[in-house]
Amino acid sequence: MKAYSTIFRQKILETYESTPISQRQLANKFSVALSFIQKLLKQS
Template sequence: MPAPYSKDLRQRVVDAYKAKLGSQRQLAERFQVSLSFVQRLIRGHQKTGEVERQASWRWSVSVARRSRSVS
């Protein structure tokens, strides 16, 4: 599994988006990341105001299941 993108890169992408320096597709090309990464990052930032890496849904569900079966 590849390493997660740095907080610095995430912040630069969000700042460029806020400054309207291009479309999401153009920003993906500019920062050499996937379009889906930019889309998820912007959506998460709009929802939470943060650029931190969000826990994946699958991880959250598997942890919740494991903790229920242990109890």
């Protein structure tokens, strides 16, 4: 499995912070697993 780039991760974080969107909707929008979103948000 390919690791996601730092730029891609930053884009997800910026979208989450600037938009009223659920974690599940965010995962669907960026075509990633919900667990990836949850781990990313915990790390930030």
